[in-house]
Amino acid sequence: ALELTAYATRALARTPAAAAAFAYTVDGRRTVVQLDAGEAFTLKLVAAQVATLSVEALSGRVGAMVEARVPVAPSSLRPHPDLALTRASLAQPIPADRILEVNLTASFGPGAPAGCYDVVEVVPSGLAPLAVGWGRTDERGITWPSSVVGQEVRFCATNDPATGRSARLRYLARVVNEGTFSWEPAIMQLESAPELLAVTPAWTARIETP
Secondary structure (H helix, E strand, C coil): CHHHHHHHHHHHHCCCCCCEEEEEEECCEEEEEEECCCCCCCCCCCHHHHCCCEEEEEECCCCCCCCCCCCCCHHHCCCCCCEEEEECCCCCCEECCCEEEEEEEEEECCCCCCEEEEEEEECCCCEEEECCCCCCECCCCEECCCEEECCEEEEEEEEECCCECEEEEEEEEEECCCEEEEECCCEEEECCEEEEEEECCCEEEEEECC
8 A cells, every 4th residue: 555655646746737726615605726736625524515515617627536424334234244353252340450452353254355454443432542563463373453543443454365264353452431331343344345344243341440
């Protein structure tokens, strides 16, 4: 991915560009935007505003990219039969004075393509994930997170038929709050084939002082 990004960045830098102008209207209010050569403009809208958006070109040529975030119910996802993702259960209640070890297992059937599958875990607010391991696979075959940002923990779960069709994933989290917290499903997906996905069941974490 980094090589592709570097290639695209350098290709865009050599692409001829000229000044352009366009106008957009949101909620009946029209705004004109002037762009210098190579300049970009970003517009963020909520769902109600998107329905009122219109755009018109005034001069030059501009390209547009649209990204949307929409809520998805985990029950609406359709896991692929050749993929499975499980999170090992933790004994309840979770003591409030601990650092937890959270383990996930990604399993791949014979129909799953080889490669790196993106696993995203959103840690409940009663826990704080720790940045440990930085994507390495240790001598026990356990893969540690490639990224920890806020409550989001990411892994690269490698499907390598030559060495086995499962990946053991692990991260550490410090207990920071007591109470009962929803533990959202973790999701595994192959970036180049979005239909290849797997999810863990939702869970509830109960944290109490021992």
